[in-house]
Each structure stands twice: as structure tokens, then as C-alpha cells.
Amino acid sequence: HDTMRPAREQHERIKMRLRLAGSSLAAVARELGVAATTVTTVSQGARRSRRIEAGIAAKLGVGPAELWPERYSAPESTPRHGGGP
Numbered sequence: 064h065d066t067m068r069p070a071r072e073q074h075e076r077i078k079m080r081l082r083l084a085g086s087s088l089a090a091v092a093r094e095l096g097v098a099a100t101t102v103t104t105v106s107q108g109a110r111r112s113r114r115i116e117a118g119i120a121a122k123l124g125v126g127p128a129e130l131w132p133e134r135y136s137a138p139e140s141t142p143r144h145g146g147g148p
Contacts, residue, residue, distance in 0.1 A: 070107060080123050084123055088106055111134065
């Protein structure tokens with residue numbers, strides 16, 4: 064099928080990069096004080112959280128826009144719907 068979900072592939076790449084960096088989504092969750100499932104759903108693209116996206120990106124030494132360009136394609140001056148509490 065040609066409808067392979069890019070978000071799923073992206074999630075797998077993020078997990079692989081975290082493993083190569085000696086970390087994991089669960090480690091990011093512990094550091095941020097959130098549930099591992101929450102970090103996973105953000106990585107998979109099912110949920111947005113700028114704080115969690117930034118936490119994952121920081122572990123990899125990159126900006127969130129490098130991991131999720133489609134989420135950060137709008138200019139910074141454009142108001143976006145914010146993350147969680």
C-alpha cells in the first residue's frame with residue numbers, strides 16, 4: 064500500500080535516534096515529569112506539545128523543527144494553538 068503513514072516512520076526514526084544517543088522516549092518522559100505514553104503520542108504525531116517536542120529535540124541536540132518540519136513550517140510570528148497546561 065502506498066499510504067504508509069509518514070508520521071509512523073518519523074516516530075520510528077526518532078526512537079532510533081534517541082537509542083543511538085543513549086536515551087529513549089521513556090527517559091524524556093521521566094525528565095519532563097510526564098507519562099511515557101504522552102511522549103509517545105507526541106512523537107507519533109497524535110498529539111501536540113511544544114514542551115515535549117522541545118524535550119525530545121534537546122536530547123538529540125537539534126531543534127524541534129528538524130524533527131517535525133510540518134509542525135513548525137509556519138512563521139514564528141503566526142500565533143499557533145499552544146500545547147498543554
